[in-house]
Amino acid sequence: MDVIQKFMIDDEDWGPEDLELHYPATPPALRSKRSEAELALTSPAPTPSQRPPISLLHEVTFVITILLAQILLQAGVGQGLAPLHIIGDHFNITNPGELSWYVAGFTLTAGTFILIAGRCGDMYGHKRVFVSAFIWYGVWSILCGASYYSNNIFFTIARGFQGMGPAFITPNGLALLGRTYPPGMRKNLVFSLFGACAPGGYILGATFSTLIAERTLWAWAYWVMGIVCFLTAVCAIWTVPSQAAGSGAEEKQFHEEQHFDYLGALAGVSGLVLFNVAWNQGPTVGWPTPYVYFLLILGILSLVVFFFIESRVPQPLLPVQALSAPVLFVLSATGAGWGSFGIYLYYLWQFLIQLRHHTPLLVSAQNSPSAVTGVIASVVTGFLISKVPTPYIMILALICFCVTPILTATMPIDQTYWASTFVSTLIIPFGMDMSFPAATIILSGSVPKEHQGIAASLVLTTTSYSISLGLGIAGTVASQIDPNGTDLLRQFRSAWYTSIGLAVMGLVIAIISALYMRRHPLAAPPH
Template identity: 45%
Template sequence: MHQHLLESYDRLLTECNDDDESPASPPTPPANVIEMSRMREILFIGICAVSHLMTQAALGQALAPIDIIAPTFGNIPPGEKSWFIAGYSLTVGTFIMISGRLGDILGHKRVFAFGYAWLGMWSCFAGFSAYTRHQIFFDVCRAFQGIGPALLMPNALALFGRVYAPGIKKNIVFSIFGALAPAGFVIGATFGSLFAQLTWWPWAFWSYGITAFVLSVFALLIIPKALSDPPAIHPKFDWTGSFCVVAGLVLINVAFNNAPLYGWHTPHVYFTLIIGFIFVVFFVWVELRVESPLLPIRAINSTVGYVLALVGVGWGSFGIWVFYNISFLQHIRHATPLQVSAQYAPAVVAGFIAAGMTGFMLTHTPVSFVMLLSMIAFCTGISVSTFQPAQQIYWAQTFVGIIIMPFGMDMSFPAATVILSNHMPREHQGLAASLVNTVVNYSISIALGIAGTVEVYAPSNGELEQNRNALYLAIGLSGLGVILGFVFFIKTVMREGWVIMDH
C-alpha cells in the first residue's frame, strides 16, 4: 500500500514539474513529502511505529496470565484457552487487506486514528467480561479487539510511505517499526501479569484501552492534516469480495480451533471447514471478475505464492512456540506470569539487534538469503526450546531459544515484503505489506488450532509430553520452512545471481 501511495505522489510531482514554466525552478526534494518540524516528525514516527508495539502487547497481555484469566470463566479445557490468542490473531490477519483498502478510500489518518479508538473500546469490553463470567463473551471481545491492529498496521505503513521516499531514512523508520514487535509482546506480558498477580486482571485490559484512546487523540493532533485526505484516485470498495474472504477465513479458522474440543468427526466441525473453503473459492471467482478487486489474483505469481508459504510456516511455528513455551514455563517449571515476562525480557534487546542486522543484510546480501536465515532462526530457536528438560537452569536453553526467535521475526517480515514488492506489478505494489501481515497473523491462529489437535489426540504420558508433541509440530513447520527457503535461495541465485539492493 505504501508503495502505491509513493508512486501516486511521484506521478503528482511529475505533473507539477511539467506544468512549471520556469526552467530555473529548483527540483522538488524527494525525501520528505510532508514538511514537519523535527519534534513533530519524531512524534509522528513514534505514534505510527507504536501501533506495532500495541499489536503485540495485546497478544502478550492475555497469553502470560492466561492461567489467571481462565478460572474467571469456570473450568476451561486447555483447547479452549488457545482461543484467547487465536481469536485475536484471526481478526488481525483477516481484516488487514480490507482496512488497507478503507485507508485508500477514506484517508489513512482517519482510519489509523479510528483503529486506536476501536482497539481501546474493545479492550475495555474484554475487561468487563470478568463481570459476565462467560468465556464466549471474552473470546468475542478479543476477536473484535483484533480488528483494531488490523486497522492500524497497514495504515501506519501507508502513512510512512506518504512521508518518506525510498532511502536510508525510510529504511530506519521501517526498522524501528519492526523492532518494536518483541518489545510490545514483553511489555504486554509484563503489565498483564502485573495486574493479574497483584490486583485484578481486567485492569490490564482497561489500562491498555485507556492508552489506546490517548494514542487515538495524539494521532489526530500529531499526524499532519494533509495525510487525512484520500488519494485523488481511489478504488471502489469490493463489498462482495470482502464478505467472502472474511466469512471464508473465519469459518476455516473456527473449524481448526474447534477440532481439538469436539474432534474432526463432529459434523459441525467439518461442515464449517467445507463451507469456509466454498467461500474462499467463491472469493477467488469474484476477484477474477470484479472491476476493483480486493486481491488481484492475476498479479500473484509462483514466487509470491512461494514466499507467502514461507511466511506462513515460519510464523505459524512461531505462534505454536510462544504459546507452548510459556505453557511449559508455567506448568512444568511452575514460573509465575511475572517471572515468565522477565524471562522473555532479553527478546527486546535481541529484537533491536535483529532489526539492525536485517537492515544491513538487506543491502549487502540477496533478499532470498535473508529469508533463508529467518527460517533457520525459527527452526533453531524452536528446537532449542523443545528439548529443554523439565528442570534446568534458565540460561542453558530457555534463554538461548528466546534470544534466537526475534531474528526469525524481524528478518522474515521485511524480507518477504521486499520480495513480494519486487515480483508484483507496479499497480499492485501496495499489496505486499498487507499480504505479509495477513499471512503472519492468520497463520499463527491456524497453527494454534492444529497444535491443539496434536496436543489432545497424539499419544502422550503427561503434560510434558503433550507440550512437546505440539512443539514437534512447530519443528516440523519451521523445518519445512528451512527446506523451502533453501530451495528458494538456490533458485533465486541461479536465476538472478548474487543481487543486492541499492543503498
C-alpha cells in the first residue's frame, strides 16, 4: 500500500504535481457529511515551507508515531505467517485450512472493519479512535500470546479480534496526517514514507516473530507486540498535534452532526464476515458440511440487506450511487490482484518450509528483498503516476501479479533460490505499490464530488479483505485436487494456479476498464 495521499484527486483541480484529495478551507459545519477520515482533512492554510505549525522535534515524533501504525499493521500479518507451523505444531494442527486462519482471520477483520472506522473517527474524533484502536490492538495481542496456554480455537478468534485494531488505526492515522499537513511536497513525502513502510513492517514482523519462536515461547512475539502497541498509544497522546485532533466549537458541531448507520454497519460487517468465513472454513471441514452453506447464504443475504439500507439512509457508510461501472471494474481488478498476492505469499512460505525444509528465519531472510524493492516501487510509481494514464498503470500492476505465481508454480523443489523465488520477491512489490494508488486515483476520478472520500476506504477494504478471501478459494481448490492431503507439491501448485487465474482475471478486467474509460472519457480520471 503506497503513497495514498499523494495519489488522490483534489476536489478543485488536478495536476501531476498535486495529486491529493483534500477539503477546501471551509468551516467544519459547512463541509459535506462525507467521512473526514477517508478524505484526510487539511486544516491549516498552506505556508511557504509547507510545515505544520509545530516544532521540528514535535513533527518528527508525530510522523514516527503514524508510521508505526503502518509498520505494526504489516508486522501483524508477518507474525501470523512466519511462525505458522511452530504455532500449529504447538496446537497439534497440521490441516492447511486450519493453519491458513492464522493469517486469514487477521486480514479478514483488518479489511472488513475499515468500512465503519472512518465514520467512528468523524463522530468521536480521529485521535481518540486512533489511540483506542492501538490499546485494542495491544490487548488482543496479549491475548493471542495467552492462547499458548489454551487452544487453537481461542488463538484463531483472538487473531480475528487483533485485526480489528489496524482496521481502525489505518484510516484514522491517515486522517491525522491529512489534517496536520497542508497540500505540498512535505505532505507527499510523509505519505510516501507511510507507503514505503509496508514491506519493511511485514519483514520486521516475520523476522522477529520467528526469531523469538525458535529461541523461546512463540507467545512472546505477541506479548512484545502488545507492549509496543501500548507504548505507541501513550506516545500518540502526546505527539498528535492539537490541530490534527480537532478542537473548537465548529469542530464539535461537525462531530455532533454525524450520524452512525448502525443497521448498515451490522448488515455490512456481518455479510462480509460470514461470506469470508464460509470460504475459509469450507476447505477445513468440507463443503458438504451444512453450516458452511448456511453461512455462505446468510452472508450473501446480509450483503443484499446492506445495499438496500445504504440506498435509503441519509448518511450511508457506502453510497450506492457511487458504485458506477468504472468503480466496479477497478475494485474487481484490485480484489483479484490482491487475492492472487495473498495466495502467492502464503503458499510460497509453505513451499519453502515444508518442501525445501528451510527454517522460518531463513525464509524471512529470503523474503527480505521485498522490503528494498518496495521502496523502489514506491518511487517508480510516484514518477509513473505523473507520466502515464492510471488505467495503464493498473494493467502493469496486474501483469506483475500474474508473473509472480507463474514463477513459483513452475519451479522445481531443488531449484536454487536465486532463480524463481528471488525474482518473484523482486517483482511482487511493484504489483502492490502500483495497484493501490492507481485504483485510488481511478475511483476518485470516477465518483461524484460528494462521494470522493469513499475511494481510499473502498480500496483499503478491498485489498485486505481479498487476501483473506483468496486464501479460502485457494484452500478449496487444493482440498479438491488432493482430498487426502498427501501430495503437498500438488496442493501448492494447484493453489498457485488459482493465484494465476485470479491475476489473469484481474488483468482482463483492468484491460476492459481501460477500454471503457477510453470510450467514455468522462468516466476516466484526469491525467
